[in-house]
Amino acid sequence: MESVTTDADAGPVFRIGMLGPSRVGKTSLVVSLLTDSERLLGGTPVVLRAADSSTRARLRLRRQELDGGLLAKKFDTAVMRGSENLTYFELDLKAGQATDGIRFSLLDFPGAWMSEHERRGSEEVRQWDECRDFLVGSNILIVPIDATVLMEADQAAHWQSVPAVLETLAVQEIAESWAGYRNLAPDEPALVVLAPVKCESYFADNGGYRDDSQLLRERVLDVYERTVELIRLNAPHAQIRYCPVDTLGCVELVKVEWEPSADDPGVQRPRGTFAVRGKGKISIAGADDILGAVCSLLVEAQRKVTTGLAAGHIASAQDMEVRGRELKRGFFRHVLNTLNGNIRANELERSGELGKARALRAQAQQLQDAVEMIAGRASSGRSKVL
Amino acid sequence: MTSGPDITAPGATGPATAARIDALLENRRGLLVTVETETARWQRTGAALGRLDEVLARLRAHRDASERLREVLGGPGLRDLRSRVAELLDQYGHAAARFSRGTVNLGVSGQARVGKSTLLQSLSGLTDDQIPTGSGVPVTAVRSRIFHTPGRSRAVVGLHTPGSFLAESVRPYHALLGLASAPETLEEFAHQRLPDEVDDSLAPLLQRLRGMQRGLWSYRDDLTGGEREVPLAELRGYVAYPTQSEVDAGEPARRYLAVREARIECPFPHAGVDRIGIVDLPGLGEVAADAERRHVAGLRHDVDAVLLVKRPLEGMAYFGAADSRALALLEEARGLVRRTGDFVFIVVNRGKDDAEGLTAALLGHLASEVDAGRAGRRFSVLQTDAADPHAVGADLLAPLLAALADRLPVMDGDIVGGLAERAGALADAVRAEVAALTAALAGLRGHASAPAEDLERQAEGLREDVAAELGEVVADLRAEVLGGFEDEHFTAAVEDAYADVSRWLARGLGTAGQDRTGPDGAGDPEAAGAAGDEDDAVHRQRWCARQLRQMRVHNNAAPVAADELNRIRVEIGRRFSSVDTYFEERVRRLHTRVADVLGQHTGELLAAEDGTVARGAEALGRFRALLDDGYEPCPELSAAVAELLALRLDYRTQLYPRIRAQLDGLNLEVLDPGEGQMRSQIAVAVNPAGVEELYDFITVRAEQAAYRTRKALLRDSVLPGMVLFAAVEQFEDALIRSGTAGREFRRLARTYRDELWPGRYGGLNSEHARFAAVARACEEIEVALRGGPGPRPAVPGPRPAVPGARTAGAGAAGARAAGGAQAVEADDTEDARWRV
Incomplete structure (x- = not known):
């Protein structure tokens, strides 16, 4: 169950x-x-x-x-x-x-x-x-x-x-x-x-x-x-x-x-x-x-769930950022990953995760506002x- | 109307005399206070003597009473005293009647043929049609009272009932004739076979009785009781015997037999007689049963002075044996008036044609025989021509009333003084008798006393036994209250009341049967029953039709709604009061249970004389009376029993205030809890739909109120048990554990040891309750003689135990002395106060 x-x-x-x-x-x-x-x-x-x-x-x-x-x-x-x-x-x-x-x-x-x-x-x-x-x-x-x-x-x-x-x-x-x-x-x-x-x-x-x-x-x-x-x-x-x-x-x-x-x-x-x-x-x-x-x-x-999801996306974005730094370590690696598009792809993915996280955070804030509003009702x- | 001579004798009775008579009549009323006070005192004394007689009889009847005790207590003195008290009260009654009268009453007495009726006619202005005169035969059959009443002439006769006629008119003849059985009904009298012959001396009486029997047809219908106004023209037949010619003509009517007395009002043809009344009595020497006794009684009750009429006719011009007997009767009638001459006036009726010599002879004989040789020494002799109203006014009325104005106050004083003298003598006799009685009881002192220690043990055992069982009663009720036990009988009572209200509401909101029984719908159960057969819908329609009319009268539904809600609210509250039946039953059960506890441990104490044993409240009442009546009263125990007996469970006072709020919805306006203001619950249109809506609204509200009331009552179902528990717990506490409980149980034991433990102790001891009752009755007599309260009621209330303050009289002191207590507790000061 x-x-x-x-x-x-x-x-x-x-x-x-x-x-x-x-x-x-x-x-x-x-x-x-x-x-x-x-x-x-x-x-x-x-x-x-x-x-x-x-x-x-x-x-x-x-x-x-x-x-x-x-x-x-x-x-x-x-x-x-x-x-x-x-x-x-x-x-x-x-x-x-x-x-x-x-x-x-x-x-x-x-x-x-x-x-x-x-x-x-x-x-x-x-x-x-x-x-x-x-x-x-x-x-x-x-x-x-x-x-x-x-x-x-x-x-x-x-x-x-x-x-x-x-x-x-x-x-x-x-x-x-x-x-x-x-x-x-x-x-x-x-x-x-x-x-x-x-x-x-x-x-x-x-x-x-x-x-x-x-x-x-x-x-x-x-x-x-x-x-x-x-x-x-x-x-x-x-x-x-x-x-x-x-x-x-x-x-x-x-x-x-x-x-x-x-x-x-x-x-x-x-x-x-x-x-x-x-x-x-x-x-x-x-x-x-x-x-x-x-x-x-x-x-x-729901807010907790949403907040959790946003945190997941943030974590992914942070992973992407670490990976991006790895992709840029050393001149040749940097050039190679630029040329094959890995760096851009990783950046896009990272910004996507960040976007999702921001959207989820906004949702969580809306939910938080709703909870407070309901609670504030007489x-x-x-x-x-x- | 009278048709007598229109005369007045203004000079006959002067205004001064009339004014003096007025004044003395007013002064008389002042004497009434004394008479009434004394009457009350002797009534109480008589009752106290009766009580003493009663308790002496009970003491004599006790199985352990010795022969000696019975002899001592069985003397005739008390009965004689009671008889004398009754006689004294009778005399006070006469005095009260005398002092209450608004007129001076003159009685007219005399043998037949002396002109008595003629004199009455001249005094009153009535004629032969109303006051018949006879020539040698008695004519006055009924006592008549004649009053001067200016401007009015009428007669009112008081009539016998069949019972009073048989008792007062028929039975005396039967007694004198020695007939075996007097008739009980008129029918029996009508068909009674009277003896053919009796002794010659009784023959006239038999003849009279036959006449009464034969004439029954003529007066039977008049035996109605009450009073009847009759025209003066017809009065004669009601007050006079039939004339000889009527007798000769056949069986005459005898309506006078139905008459007890007559009251005649007419204007007297004399001045100054406004406050004068004349009493015409059936003649002396008549052949009638009890005639003379009635004559005297009539004079004594109603008359202030008597005119004894004599007439100097051939063969009657002397004061003979019949006159002496008449005078002796008048002596008896004067009662306490000291001088016979104040009460009796001899009137010599000398007619115009009477021989002067006979008048002189009569006057001379009166002087020698009646006045001890000198005229006027004892009696006033007034001479007049009875047939001449002028002469009667001048020669008789004027001197008579002047004399009465002088002497009536003296006569009244004689009566008051004589009564006081008699009362004093009787009081002395009563005290002497009581003293003798108490002395005799004192001689029995010490008679068969119980061993004190054993009695104390028994008393303590009794207290323990009662405590143990009362404890169980208390425990049961406590368990009921604390356990919240539901009393199914109470529930059933409430449910019945609720069902009754629901039925009542369903039938047109309680208006079923109103069309038959009137506007308030009350009363006629038959109509209500018939209405109950009809469908509820019919009642609803009727209600709606009726109320719609009302709404149209007001052009508004609110008054109808308010009135109906008020009516229904009151009725619902009232109908739930039917639970009182249950409450009464619960109180009855508690009284029975407590009384049974007491009954089980008190031997024969609660048994009546005939051996029957009372139960419930009756037994408790008896127990309480015994506690009060004992030689040593037990006030605390008595108060405990009294409180238990006073216990009430009552819907109106105990439950209604708690449930009243449930009916609040049955008001047109109710408090809005939100707004804090009153607001109307409903407003409907004045049309058929509106009235239907109102009906539904009221029905819902009424059903709801009834339901809530029922619920509130059931919620308080433990209340009756709480009240009973509190009451019985208090009773048990007061009876067993109050500060004086142990002492009072010992008193109870000493006082009623033979009833409490029959056969355990021999003989009747002087502390026995029956001795105590005698002592108490003696005290009451003394108190009554001194003007205090008389005997106590049968079930008296608690009272202070301070007898020492009340024992000034010889009787009371002696009664206490007769007690002879043997087992006084040294530290028991209160006990000692109740003992010698």
Whole structure:
């Protein structure tokens, strides 16, 4: 497994894994990230876009679902469709005209596969293995967490169901493996984002009237405490961020009913009803924190790669210079190499290397500027580095 | 209307006399304060005596009470005293009625044929139609009170109910006739078979009873109770016996039997009589059951002076045996008035055609027989022609009222003084009885005392046992609180309330049934039930239609939205209060558990007289009363029990303030946390689409508020357990470990040793609670006699243990002396204060 693959045409491909159970809102989070990217990256040389048509189509489909819900003024989480297939979202992050862009691949998959007994047939087992490999080998692991599960549990039976509903053990196991793998490549970017989603009813900074954000954070850290510990233990260099997200912003939780799970005896699953707030205008909050963290990390990684490449060209140019001096040592050698063109060829090659190095340095500077610009953008204030 | 002679006798009663009567009536009210104070004092004393009687009976009934003890405590003195107190209170009642009256009332009494009714007519201006006169037969059947009322003539009769008629009119005849059983219902009376014959002396009574039975048809419908205004023209039938001609004509109507009394208001044809009332009483010497007793009672209750009418007719011109008996009755009626002559005035009714010789003979006989040989020595004798209103005004009213203006204050003083004298004598008698009782109890001192060491060991063991088990109760509750155990009953109660609110909201935002029950939608469960059968969509449509009309009235949706949000917010808050049922159950369970702990270790202490054992709060209440009532009270233990009994879990005061914020969304305007200003949550158009939008908005907000309230309640589900835990921990601490707990357990043991450990100790010791109750009752009597508070309530509160300050009376001191404690703890100063 490799986390950063190199495409001959498009440069390095970074991997981002979304690690969350069924219907937690993985796809919606992707849509939110992309929807908000225009606002977040507007005015910067960085552009994020779908890299292929199938990615565009899938994003469009989920966006349509969400828009439909907004028009109907009511969401019922139980009737929202979950992902049915293993899906790669191919995205390009382009930092200025001079660069070819950063390709990254984001994996979405049916969350039910995280539960062993939900994987039916050898094909699903194989696909899950593929998912697992991808997740463990990712540079960035985003863990979407359904905030309503944590915040609306108010009876013992609910709390007993939380690990099953959020698949916390599976998350913990994969995160541990991921951290171990990251530790093998301490120079590569490594980020874990704990991302509570559907947070609209717990923050007062985006149209809501109640501020239960502190309680939400406490509950997330409480439930994922062991996961965080394992990551810190196995990948001390990895960044861990807490980034709560209003996936839509203009909805509000009305009520949650906990219903017995048809598949897991003794487990109750929450069924939330959301109403649309105001005129139903999407107002995503918190996604910029994730996007900012991801972009900063990827751009920084790209800058490092570019800087490394520039250094290579400089080194080559320096070699050429040494060789040029060798070609000119002694009168006759000088004359001979001049006549046969070796000196000129070597000079051209040297200046070519220098040109490439300068171009790469310029790109690296652009990337550096982009990273600083993204970092300088005001974040939502919700995000915390853990 | 009266149709009597239109006369006035302005000179008959002068303005000065009238003014004096006005003034004395006003002054009388000042005496009421004394009377009421004394009445309250003797009511408390009577209650204290009752309590003493009761606790003595309990002491006598104790299984270990010796024969000697029963003899000592079983005397009749107390019952006699209670009877005398009741009598004194009756007299104070009469005095209060007298001093409360706004008129000077004159009673008119006399044998038949003396012109009593004629005199009444002349005094009142009424005629034969209202106050019938008879020629030798009694005519007045009902007591009537006649008041001077300028400009108005009317009569109001007070009617019997069937029950009062049977009790007051029929049963006395049955008693006098010796009939086996008196009828319980009118039907029984109607069909009762009366004896064919009785002794000759009783025959007239039987005849009367037959008449009542035969005439039932005529007055049965009048037995309605209450009052009825009747025209004066029809009054006669309600207050007079049927005439002989009516009797001769067949079975006459007897409506007077349904009447208790009559009040007649009419203008008197005399001056200066504004504050005068006249009481017409059924005649003396009538053949009627209880006639004379009622006559006297009527005079005593209602009358300030009596006119005893005599007429010098052939065969009646002397003061005979019947007159002596009548005078004796009036002597009885005067009560505490010292001079009979102040209360009774003899009126000689000399008609124009009466023989002068007979008048002279009567006056002479009165002087010799009644006035001890000199006219006017005892009685004032007033001569008048009762048929002549002018003469009555001048010869009777004027001197009579002048005399009353002089003597009424004296009579009032006699009554107040006489009552004080009687009260003083009775107080002495009560104190003497209490002293005798306490002395007798003191003689039993030292009777079968328990070995002190053994009792102390038992007391300590009792404390340890109770501590151990209460510790378990505390530990269970602590585990519940600290472990955050979820109380499934509380959860169920909250879920039920939430489901109820959700159903209510779904049915047209709680307006289902409003169309049937009125504008507020409250009340009629039947209508609400019928509405429940309808589809929720129908309720929604109705709500929308109704509110759209309102919106159009205002040409604005905001008032409708605000009103509806307010209504729903209040109702949701109210509906969640149904969790109080659960709270009551939890408190009840805790009381039961604690009471069971106490019950298991206190032998027969909590058992009632009949052997039944109380449980829960009732048992705790009983325990507390025992702690208070003991010979040696246990105030700290009692206070601990009282606090536990006062424990309440309440949605309104304890939970509602914590969840109130969850309902804040149900306001039209809410605080925008971003801008820090209030802003309206919704604005809709005044049209069908707008009202539908408003319905959806309110529904979402209401569902959300209900859901959040439910959630907040469940989040606080540990609160009831915390409250209970705190309460029972405090109770356990106070009961077992307070500074005086050990001492008070020893007191408890000494006081109730026989109940706590039945059979362990022989005999009834003088420290027993029942002795203590007697001593306490004696104290209460003294306190009541001195004007202090009467007996304590059944479950008294904690009180300071300072009996020394209250034992000035002989009874209290004696009661303490009777205790005879044997096991005083030398260092136990407070104990010592409660003991001899």
